[in-house]
Amino acid sequence: xxxxxxxxxxxxxxxxxxxxxxxxxxxxxxxxxxxxxxxxxxxxxxxxxxxxxxxxxxxxxxxxxxxxxxxxxxxxxxxxxxxxxxxxxxxxxxxxxxxxxxxxxxxxxxxxxxxxxxxxxxxxxxxxxxxxxxxxxxxxxxxxxxxxxxxxxxxxxxxxxxxxxxxxxxxxxxxxxxxxxxxxxxxxxxxxxxxxxxxxxxxxxxxxxxxxxxxx
Amino acid sequence: xxxxxxxxxxxxxxxxxxxxxxxxxxxxxxxxxxxxxxxxxxxxxxxxxxxxxxxxxxxxxxxxxxxxxxxxxxxxxxxxxxxxxxxxxxxxxxxxxxxxxxxxxxxxxxxxxxxxxxxxxxxxxxxxxxxxxxxxxxxxxxxxxxxxxxxxxxxxxxxxxxxxxxxxxxxxxxxxxxxxxxxxxxxxxxxxxxxxxxxxxxxxxxxxxxxxxxxx
Amino acid sequence: xxxxxxxxxxxxxxxxxxxxxxxxxxxxxxxxxxxxxxxxxxxxxxxxxxxxxxxxxxxxxxxxxxxxxxxxxxxxxxxxxxxxxxxxxxxxxxxxxxxxxxxxxxxxxxxxxxxxxxxxxxxxxxxxxxxxxxxxxxxxxxxxxxxxxxxxxxxxxxxxxxxxxxxxxxxxxxxxxxxxxxxxxxxxxxxxxxxxxxxxxxxxxxxxxxxxxxxxxxxxxxxxxxxxxxxxxxxxxxxxxxxxx
Amino acid sequence: xxxxxxxxxxxxxxxxxxxxxxxxxxxxxxxxxxxxxxxxxxxxxxxxxxxxxxxxxxxxxxxxxxxxxxxxxxxxxxxxxxxxxxxxxxxxxxxxxxxxxxxxxxxxxxxxxxxxxxxxxxxxxxxxxxxxxxxxxxxxxxxxxxxxxxxxxxxxxxxxxxxxxxxxxxxxxxxxxxxxxxxxxxxxxxxxxxxxxxxxxxxxxxxxxxxxxxxxxxxxxxxxxxxxxxxxxxxxxxxxxxxxx
Numbered sequence: 001x002x003x004x005x006x007x008x009x010x011x012x013x014x015x016x017x018x019x020x021x022x023x024x025x026x027x028x029x030x031x032x033x034x035x036x037x038x039x040x041x042x043x044x045x046x047x048x049x050x051x052x053x054x055x056x057x058x059x060x061x062x063x064x065x066x067x068x069x070x071x072x073x074x075x076x077x078x079x080x081x082x083x084x085x086x087x088x089x090x091x092x093x094x095x096x097x098x099x100x101x102x103x104x105x106x107x108x109x110x111x112x113x114x115x116x117x118x119x120x121x122x123x124x125x126x127x128x129x130x131x132x133x134x135x136x137x138x139x140x141x142x143x144x145x146x147x148x149x150x151x152x153x154x155x156x157x158x159x160x161x162x163x164x165x166x167x168x169x170x171x172x173x174x175x176x177x178x179x180x181x182x183x184x185x186x187x188x189x190x191x192x193x194x195x196x197x198x199x200x201x202x203x204x205x206x207x208x209x210x211x212x213x214x215x216x
Numbered sequence: 217x218x219x220x221x222x223x224x225x226x227x228x229x230x231x232x233x234x235x236x237x238x239x240x241x242x243x244x245x246x247x248x249x250x251x252x253x254x255x256x257x258x259x260x261x262x263x264x265x266x267x268x269x270x271x272x273x274x275x276x277x278x279x280x281x282x283x284x285x286x287x288x289x290x291x292x293x294x295x296x297x298x299x300x301x302x303x304x305x306x307x308x309x310x311x312x313x314x315x316x317x318x319x320x321x322x323x324x325x326x327x328x329x330x331x332x333x334x335x336x337x338x339x340x341x342x343x344x345x346x347x348x349x350x351x352x353x354x355x356x357x358x359x360x361x362x363x364x365x366x367x368x369x370x371x372x373x374x375x376x377x378x379x380x381x382x383x384x385x386x387x388x389x390x391x392x393x394x395x396x397x398x399x400x401x402x403x404x405x406x407x408x409x410x411x412x413x414x415x416x417x418x419x420x421x422x423x424x425x426x427x428x429x430x431x432x
Numbered sequence: 433x434x435x436x437x438x439x440x441x442x443x444x445x446x447x448x449x450x451x452x453x454x455x456x457x458x459x460x461x462x463x464x465x466x467x468x469x470x471x472x473x474x475x476x477x478x479x480x481x482x483x484x485x486x487x488x489x490x491x492x493x494x495x496x497x498x499x500x501x502x503x504x505x506x507x508x509x510x511x512x513x514x515x516x517x518x519x520x521x522x523x524x525x526x527x528x529x530x531x532x533x534x535x536x537x538x539x540x541x542x543x544x545x546x547x548x549x550x551x552x553x554x555x556x557x558x559x560x561x562x563x564x565x566x567x568x569x570x571x572x573x574x575x576x577x578x579x580x581x582x583x584x585x586x587x588x589x590x591x592x593x594x595x596x597x598x599x600x601x602x603x604x605x606x607x608x609x610x611x612x613x614x615x616x617x618x619x620x621x622x623x624x625x626x627x628x629x630x631x632x633x634x635x636x637x638x639x640x641x642x643x644x645x646x647x648x649x650x651x652x653x654x655x656x657x658x659x660x661x662x663x664x665x666x667x668x669x670x671x672x673x674x675x676x677x
Numbered sequence: 678x679x680x681x682x683x684x685x686x687x688x689x690x691x692x693x694x695x696x697x698x699x700x701x702x703x704x705x706x707x708x709x710x711x712x713x714x715x716x717x718x719x720x721x722x723x724x725x726x727x728x729x730x731x732x733x734x735x736x737x738x739x740x741x742x743x744x745x746x747x748x749x750x751x752x753x754x755x756x757x758x759x760x761x762x763x764x765x766x767x768x769x770x771x772x773x774x775x776x777x778x779x780x781x782x783x784x785x786x787x788x789x790x791x792x793x794x795x796x797x798x799x800x801x802x803x804x805x806x807x808x809x810x811x812x813x814x815x816x817x818x819x820x821x822x823x824x825x826x827x828x829x830x831x832x833x834x835x836x837x838x839x840x841x842x843x844x845x846x847x848x849x850x851x852x853x854x855x856x857x858x859x860x861x862x863x864x865x866x867x868x869x870x871x872x873x874x875x876x877x878x879x880x881x882x883x884x885x886x887x888x889x890x891x892x893x894x895x896x897x898x899x900x901x902x903x904x905x906x907x908x909x910x911x912x913x914x915x916x917x918x919x920x921x922x
Contacts, residue, residue: 057650137815269543306620315801345528349540388567579803580803
């Protein structure tokens with residue numbers, strides 16, 4: 001999706017808006033794609049520890065070209081920096097952190113986010129062969145809060161915020177917040193509550209692009 | 217038990233005799249008591265790695281007074297030395313080594329060793345309250361070979377090598393070899409085979425002190 | 433910034449522990465045992481505790497603060513240990529007479545199962561199967577299942593409210609390093625606990641001074657650090673001697 | 678003394694791997710991936726392999742030796758991975774057309790479950806329960822059980838015959854250290870395997886030169902070490918680029 005077609009927030013703005021929800025002392029896991037942009041956000045005096053499922057605890061922004069450490073990547077394979085106090089663990093211990101409920105928020109991309117709290121992000125079509133689960137099912141099932149970051153519609157304009165997922169779900173009844181280029185939304189069963197709309201977007205525009213009721 | 221009453225081998229001789237069975241490249245766990253003496257045995261050009269259940273992999277002899285490192289103990293709480301190539305792991309990983317069948321031989325003390333391969337070493341009496349299992353059940357259930365080191369009789373002269381254990385067992389049908397002050401024995405179902413008698417002991421003497429048939 | 437994890441003293445660190453807590457105590461045969469935190473807990477007086485530890489202590493001299501002392505002090509409802517009695521018939525642990533008198537409950541757990549139940553609790557694994565203990569008294573009446581032609585016991589996670597640990601080094605982020613046999617149960621107890629208290633032997637390092645590859649327990653598991661003062665104010669391990677028999 | 682663990686080259690290290698083996702491959706998004714051992718296995722030609730790995734590779738450029746290439750080379754019967762397709766509809770992994778054509782089987786496993794199944798295999802734990810995947814397609818027809826009011830899936834250990842790993846440092850005893858994100862699956866794959874092959878970036882240290890407290894994978898798990906030569910003979914990670922879409 002090219003930036004010029006996108007309504008509302010840019011990807012970095014979506015990430016920044018969601019990162020504004022992070023609280024001091026939280027441990028936050030950032031998934032592949034748009035979520036990795038959250039580690040570029042300045043969280044001010046809120047100390048947030050970023051966790052990556054490959055066992056990197058306490059990483060910071062992506063490093064500019066030429067300054068990368070090729071032994072250090074985040075979940076998306078980007079060469080990131082480490083913050084003071086970082087620690088490395090192996091994969092089983094990294095998922096021990098996840099499954100034991102120590103991740104305050106996981107931020108993931110998704111194909112569909114449903115108002116009943118289900119979401120789908122591992123299979124591109126119902127009948128697709130294979131899929132890409134990665135750490136998403138562990139994170140979705142076990143993190144204290146599931147934050148989703150996704151474009152509000154598909155390239156063809158079909159809504160990604162829906163009442164029920166059509167695609168195979170990653171986990172059920174777990175989604176806490178959804179940030180899209182249209183704004184910030186909270187699933188509330190049969191519809192979403194609008195917590196904030198991106199500048200220049202009206203509620204009617206958002207409703208027209210959403211597959212579930214939107215409450216202001 | 218004072219050394220003067222003991223027939224046959226001394227404790228160090230028992231340990232040395234059993235240690236002669238260790239093969240090059242083996243990983244050997246030594247339990248509390250007489251078994252710890254095995255780490256004092258010179259195994260010559262056979263490279264044996266001693267494992268202690270507290271996560272010390274590759275330790276050597278007990279250190280003389282004044283040279284101890286108070287951060288370093290074996291399973292018996294003795295201050296031991298480390299051999300080149302040693303590694304430390306935590307308790308769960310140490311028992312991962314044990315349960316996954318990587319211990320070629322475990323050497324343990326016992327109250328009773330039965331010819332059917334059962335043995336008992338965690339409860340001093342059938343009706344005793346509490347007991348001392350330590351790592352014995354994990355080791356007994358999972359090590360490739362279970363070697364026992366014990367005095368041939370109780371202080372009152374009752375046999376410790378028996379057909380069936382009277383005490384609650386630590387594991388069933390697992391014992392490979394038994395070394396006592398009387399010699400080296402192999403459980404073979406209804407009796408033990410004598411692999412070696414300590415100097416000065418006759419087969420008749422050994423039979424009289426054993427609660428199971430002894431085959432020469 | 434979150435408030436500092438460094439506490440002024442042991443009393444301050446244990447102050448909030450309520451009656452009825454389940455507490456894991458690190459250490460194996462001395463190294464890694466939180467002697468100073470146990471002493472502070474004896475003074476603090478929380479009661480009705482469940483204590484998870486390898487042993488109840490008291491098998492060696494000089495005797496250091498141990499679970500047995502908490503029992504003697506009337507603070508303990510139950511212990512979960514791999515040793516609840518001495519292994520030599522001629523030894524009697526201080527703890528034993530309380531157990532025999534029915535003044536304390538005891539759950540006896542094989543050591544590897546104890547370590548794995550703690551790790552499971554810290555790993556979001558509610559239960560697992562182990563071959564350890566099958567065919568023994570501890571398996572009586574318990575659920576077993578056959579895998580690969582072999583019986584296994586079902587074992588449950590053992591979560592705890594607090595872990596009291598001892599480490600060699602810590603940094604401001606709470607990252608810990610243990611020295612040699614000091615490691616033992618400490619990392620898995622840190623994982624199993626909701627709140628982790630650590631007495632630390634060396635001076636606290638600034639965040640960033642500890643090699644991330646050398647961390648044994650990540651700081652995200654650790655909540656309260658106390659620097660151990662030099663003796664005699666702080667308790668330090670002494671050379672262990674067998675108890676007189 | 679046991680024979681040295683140091684092998685002269687990658688071909689020598691992989692020479693004995695028979696057809697039908699189950700092999701785990703370390704690495705996550707580059708770091709820790711045994712590129713040189715995979716290249717040697719491509720040349721060696723063992724067939725009918727089951728490959729356990731986080732991904733089948735091929736998502737980034739420059740493309741390095743990966744499981745997908747073993748598939749393309751006709752060596753693979755089945756893969757066990759947490760990704761068997763790209764997560765972007767517009768991406769098509771090289772592996773995908775073999776999967777779609779039914780020329781290779783795939784078992785798709787959530788990443789944490791994959792890591793834990795490997796650790797379980799290396800820990801003598803035949804099975805465990807996890808909340809991951811409950812209510813999803815991967816749980817269909819599977820055994821579940823309620824613990825603490827929540828459904829959990831029964832998952833089985835995943836033992837492998839060989840693990841092919843990459844580490845930063847090794848000593849003569851086989852002790853390994855990984856640098857930063859290079860660690861990932863490598864330690865648990867070493868635990869899960871009967872035979873462990875490691876390509877090592879730095880010069881082999883003599884036994885005793887590595888701090889026992891700094892070891893990530895103890896040498897008792899490790900069987901064959903090969904020092905990676907400098908480029909172009911040895912394969913070293915390059916800066917990763919997204920694949921053209």
